[in-house]
Amino acid sequence: MPEQYQNGNSARQPGSVPHNVTHSQETGNRNSQNKSNQMTSSKQQAPRQQNSGSGRPQSRLPITEICGKGLDSWKLVKKLGSGSFGDVYLGVNSTSGEEVAVKVEDLKASHPQLNYESKLLNILKGGVGVTMVHYVGVERSFNVLVMDLLGHSLEDLMILSNGKFSLKTSLRIADQLLHRIEYVHSKGFLHRDIKPENFMLGRGEQCNTIYIIDFGLSKRFCDGRTHEHIAFNDKKSLTGTARYASINAHRGIEQSRRDDLEAIGHMLLYFLRGSLPWQGLPAKTKEDKYRKIKEKKIDTQIEELCADFPSEFTEYLRYVRGLQFIDRPDYDYLRKVFSDRFYAEGFINDGQYDWVEKLKAKEKRNRQQQQGTEGGTLNPSQRLHQSQENGEQPPNENTDDPNTTKQEPKSQTDGQDSTSGRKPSMAARLFGNLCRSHKRKNNPQRVGGA
Ligand SMILES: Nc1ncnc2c1ncn2[C@@H]1O[C@H](COP(=O)(O)OP(=O)(O)O)[C@@H](O)[C@H]1O
Numbered sequence: 001m002p003e004q005y006q007n008g009n010s011a012r013q014p015g016s017v018p019h020n021v022t023h024s025q026e027t028g029n030r031n032s033q034n035k036s037n038q039m040t041s042s043k044q045q046a047p048r049q050q051n052s053g054s055g056r057p058q059s060r061l062p063i064t065e066i067c068g069k070g071l072d073s074w075k076l077v078k079k080l081g082s083g084s085f086g087d088v089y090l091g092v093n094s095t096s097g098e099e100v101a102v103k104v105e106d107l108k109a110s111h112p113q114l115n116y117e118s119k120l121l122n123i124l125k126g127g128v129g130v131t132m133v134h135y136v137g138v139e140r141s142f143n144v145l146v147m148d149l150l151g152h153s154l155e156d157l158m159i160l161s162n163g164k165f166s167l168k169t170s171l172r173i174a175d176q177l178l179h180r181i182e183y184v185h186s187k188g189f190l191h192r193d194i195k196p197e198n199f200m201l202g203r204g205e206q207c208n209t210i211y212i213i214d215f216g217l218s219k220r221f222c223d224g225r226t227h228e229h230i231a232f233n234d235k236k237s238l239t240g241t242a243r244y245a246s247i248n249a250h251r252g253i254e255q256s257r258r259d260d261l262e263a264i265g266h267m268l269l270y271f272l273r274g275s276l277p278w279q280g281l282p283a284k285t286k287e288d289k290y291r292k293i294k295e296k297k298i299d300t301q302i303e304e305l306c307a308d309f310p311s312e313f314t315e316y317l318r319y320v321r322g323l324q325f326i327d328r329p330d331y332d333y334l335r336k337v338f339s340d341r342f343y344a345e346g347f348i349n350d351g352q353y354d355w356v357e358k359l360k361a362k363e364k365r366n367r368q369q370q371q372g373t374e375g376g377t378l379n380p381s382q383r384l385h386q387s388q389e390n391g392e393q394p395p396n397e398n399t400d401d402p403n404t405t406k407q408e409p410k411s412q413t414d415g416q417d418s419t420s421g422r423k424p425s426m427a428a429r430l431f432g433n434l435c436r437s438h439k440r441k442n443n444p445q446r447v448g449g450a
């Protein structure tokens with residue numbers, strides 16, 4: 001067993017408070033080591049699945065009801081997504097009927113993280129695009145976190161938008177992402193796992209607000225009291241998702257604010273181009289793969305990467321790659337770079353993202369399908385089947401990790417038993433038809449490390 005994995009076994013225990021975490025404790029870091037090892041070795045993945053609950057038969061809910069304080073209780077309806085440590089379920093408040101997302105983690109999980117995440121969400125509470133926590137507790141043998149239900153992830157939406165985002169949409173996304181990450185940084189934390197799956201749209205009035213989720217790899221970079229920045233270190237292993245990670249993260253340099261911003265830059269180019277040049281590189285081992293991704297990233301000139309797009313993307317990447325370790329990025333400047341281009345193009349800030357019409361059309365089709373089905377009820381797999389018949393856009397097939405160990409969210413088609421006989425919920429309608437794309441698309445691999 002590699003030393004790194006042994007370190008990972010001494011991971012943060014539930015109850016540790018991110019507020020009190022000093023950089024020398026490196027809880028975020030140890031947490032990421034855990035993830036790293038679980039993500040990088042299928043041998044290590046297997047035992048996690050057995051004891052984390054995520055290895056259970058996909059159709060079974062681990063618990064059926066969560067009882068919070070007072071009158072609040074939530075029934076679990078179906079699985080929405082699988083994380084690297086637990087699963088996320090659609091829940092419904094038994095009194096109000098309000099739909100929520102419930103993240104569930106086995107109490108026996110070897111590297112628990114849900115408590116850490118809930119404390120971080122508490123620190124970030126009130127920020128635009130931050131999920132509100134309704135309840136945190138223990139239910140039977142699981143840690144549970146009940147939070148706002150969100151809509152589609154940027155990855156879902158990109159697939160829906162024929163595998164790319166337009167310049168207009170990408171520029172508006174950039175503006176929101178810079179606000180989100182500035183806010184997280186302003187609270188003293190790095191995200192360290194920037195990727196399209198970790199940004200989701202809100203619902204209802206917030207349907208055009210991009211939320212930042214998944215703080216499992218977050219790390220405090222700035223002491224809450226002294227404001228001292230964490231120390232430079234160049235003996236780290238890669239933390240995050242290789243496809244979007246900064247070059248310095250690949251090089252083993254301790255991440256700081258600049259790395260989140262560089263990863264956002266890579267993600268924006270992914271949106272515009274539909275893929276990145278370091279996707280799909282052949283490699284025999286994970287280590288080989290990461291080395292090749294790193295080399296290709298280093299070899300790809302910024303001008304080449306951004307060749308087909310306005311110079312502002314080159315400017316952005318040059319700026320963030322030029323930042324020093326402890327530099328505070330000038331978020332306002334970066335937003336202005338993008339917004340100037342937005343208006344220079346003659347775009348109007350009318351909320352018309354690429355996905356708006358696509359989602360409307362999808363909703364309309366779903367409604368029609370419901371009406372045309374006996375009893376007006378469609379379970380997720382029926383909806384999936386019908387969406388295929390409707391000639392839905394094939395998924396983006398650019399993959400860079402065919403042997404990814406990340407569980408695919410195939411469970412989005414699960415839980416049919418529990419939804420049968422009920423009118424499909426808004427969330428089920430929203431999520432149902434995207435599962436085919438998810439199933440066939442290989443997720444980029446997330447890695448962690450010291
Ligand atoms: N609040 C939410 N509403 C709806 N779906 C969610 C929510 N939070 C997470 N998910 C779904 O669950 C998946 C895994 O959650 P995430 O927090 O990213 O866990 P992990 O750290 O394991 O990646 C997400 O990619 C998303 O599909």
Ligand SMILES: [Mg+2]
Binds near residue numbers: 198214
């Ligand atoms: Mg995630």
